Amino acid sequence: MTGSNNSALRVLRSMWLLVVLLLLYVPIASVVLASLANTRYMRFPHRVWSLDAYAQALGTYTTANLHLTSLSIAVAVVIVSVIIASFGALAFARYDWAGRKLFRRLVLLPVFFPQPVLGLALLLYLTALGIVPDWKTAAFAHIVWVVPIVTLVISIRLYHYDVAQEEAAFDLGATRLQVFREITLPALAPGIVSGALFAFLLSWSNLPISVFTSGADTTLPEWLYSRTATNYSPLVPAVAVIGTAASAAIVLLAAALRPVFTRKR
Amino acid sequence: MTSLPVALLLAAGFLAPIAIVAIYSIMPARTFVLTGSVTPENYVAAFTEGYWRPLMWSVSGALLTTILCLLLAWPTAKALKSLEGYRATFVTILIALPIFISESVRLFGFSLFLMPAGGILAGTMDAAFDVSIGSILNTRTAALLGMVYVHFPFVLFPLLLGLSQIPEEQREAARDLGASNWQLMREIDAPLAAPGALIGALFCFVLALGANAEMRILGGQSVTVITHAIEQRFNYAQDWPMGAALTMLVIAITALLVLPVFRRIDIDRLIRR
């Protein structure tokens, strides 16, 4: 291959990536642009650019309530799924045992499953059990879907982990508890942090499962979904931006605190 | 046994609901108990009363989405792989980030962009170039674009993982043995990236099969997809057994595709780097 051919290819590839990125971010930018209006109807470009919608959004009870519901679900999902998935990851990636192959397939199944169908099935199941859906059932539904993913995330970090380290610690006089605290937990820690971030973001942004399992409570994505078709006002994109920014802020905060959780890497 | 919590969760939150749906699907129509006499009538109705239409829309939509995503993901993955060091990481993160922004936000943005007269695109064209353009919002095309937009990363990343596992020496060896660019792709890249591509395609198809929001936000009322049809059975028609039977059909299609692939592909090898 000639040099000029090569550099032409490189330019072509960079252009392609640029186009892909542009297309991925155009809708997101559109939401931000739409939120900067103060008219009831969308007429872009806005005659007046304003932050009124944000002031209004931040002032309403609805916004706070939506965020609270989404946050309650996400926090519950993070805590429960990280604990369950940590154990799952140990079984998934670390130990060799008889049912491991079957277990792995079971873990992967919910990931390769249409989310709305999972939501519908859970709704029917909850109703059959006589449970009235609310944010707690939505949290449970999220957990069913998030735990396998977090298990995979933690597992990836565990593949390079030498189980003999635990035996060595035990052999050097550590008790079972000391082995867990000194060896197993530090090995899990980076995966747990990534897993917690995944769990939070996936729960926070989930629509297809929440729609069917949250009952009378409404999450942020659900509210946006219901307001996109009817009742449009700049408030809707403003709330979308606030919600997304909130999750980004939480993730950045977690990333900043990361060294605290995974000291001594 | 550290596998116990996950196994219990999935038994109670995944397998049990499917079992309940399966039982409902063979109960008499419009009943709400699990103890009625067993009947195949819902499945018969699923095929005779026009439900195959939404099912076909969903299947063909998912198929089309998967194909388009694969076609777009291949050059993107190759281009990403040719980037080096921190630039590669940066672009990869930029592409991954939107996954974590809610589908409803992104699809909403898509519709704002496409809105006729006053939408971001139409408004800009009008103001900047004094050109007024039509809109594809509320058409099947818009819904399909939305599907591709949402599911693209799910194909890209497994494919990227597959591609990254092709040893550069093998490509160099093939080139050294006289392979052209095209031959290199056909003989080395494609077969070696196949497991990743297959996982990505499967992921995309299964997720797209259940897709509902794209059609509602971008497709208007142009088409009813299967999840929407099921939802209607549950909510408005109050016919749980019928909804359950349709749900079982979607689950069956999913299982038919997923299980054979699971048997073939070594997840261990794909994840381990």
Added chain:
Amino acid sequence: MVEASEPRPGILSTHGISKSFGELRAVDDVSIEIADGEFFTIVGPSGSGKSTLVRILAGLDRPDSGNILLRGEDITATPANARPTCMVFQSLALFTHRTVGENIEFSQKMKGVARDARREHALRMMEVVRLPREYYARPVTQCSGGEQQRVALARALASDPEILFFDEPLSAIDYRLRKILEVEMKDLHRRTGKTFIYITHSLEEAMVMSDRIAIMRSGTLIQTGTPHEIYRRPESRFVAEFMGEVNIFTVADGRLAELGIAAAQIEAPYLVVRPEYLRPAGNGDADFRFRAEVTNDYMLGSRTQFHLDAGGTSLVAELPALAAAGIAPGDVGEWGFDRADAVPLAD
């Protein structure tokens, strides 16, 4: 070599220990006596059960039957963390999220020893294994293979064990470094005076370091002895062949079947001759003689190896450089060996 003229007191003994995994009897009725301060090596091919045996001795696995005595006290049920023994693992099992110092100090930290005392002890151990002091604060992941080996040794020694176990710690290391570490290991054994129980699949490695060697096959110890005994007096063809290339002849009707020559007064069914005892015997001075053609020669450094064809039977001979001069492939002549150098084998 200081051969024990007076019997050393025993430190570890096992009595009929067995362990099965499903159908497989990994360790089958093994009884050994190991003397205090001994360098004892268990050699066997992969799958012979040697790793299972050492894991049982270290307390990481429990035997199905039999017992283990440490200085006469039954420790069969004592878990690894309560035994005064320590193991160096095949993977080394260094704690990858810790520094060199933290690895070495681990056992002391578990005992609750104060930080300063731990540090001092760790630095002393680093000196013992010849690891520079400045490595103390370095992450173990930044150490080379040989350095990691030393960290593992220091970590094991820091727990002040009575017995150190080694599960093939040198198997993943390249040839030259392995040779250096073998010598260091033997040196360390002499300086510390501790009992070393070493597992390897390489008899060559075992020969270099050990006071005594046990050969393991299919879960049982088939021969135990000094390196000299194992080399000169193998008790079975398995042991003879394990050491490297040998010539094995079948004895039938008072003749060596392969060569068709008389072998009076040899009762055993097999006769083993090591390559270095086969030599040209043109002047008729060997006890057993036969005609053979040289088919190939291989330069081994100070010696040369010849492949011979004796009437269809392939044989191996090794001669010192001087004696090998002038012998070339294609030469046909008389070769032979002496009765004293041939080992009769029952099996």
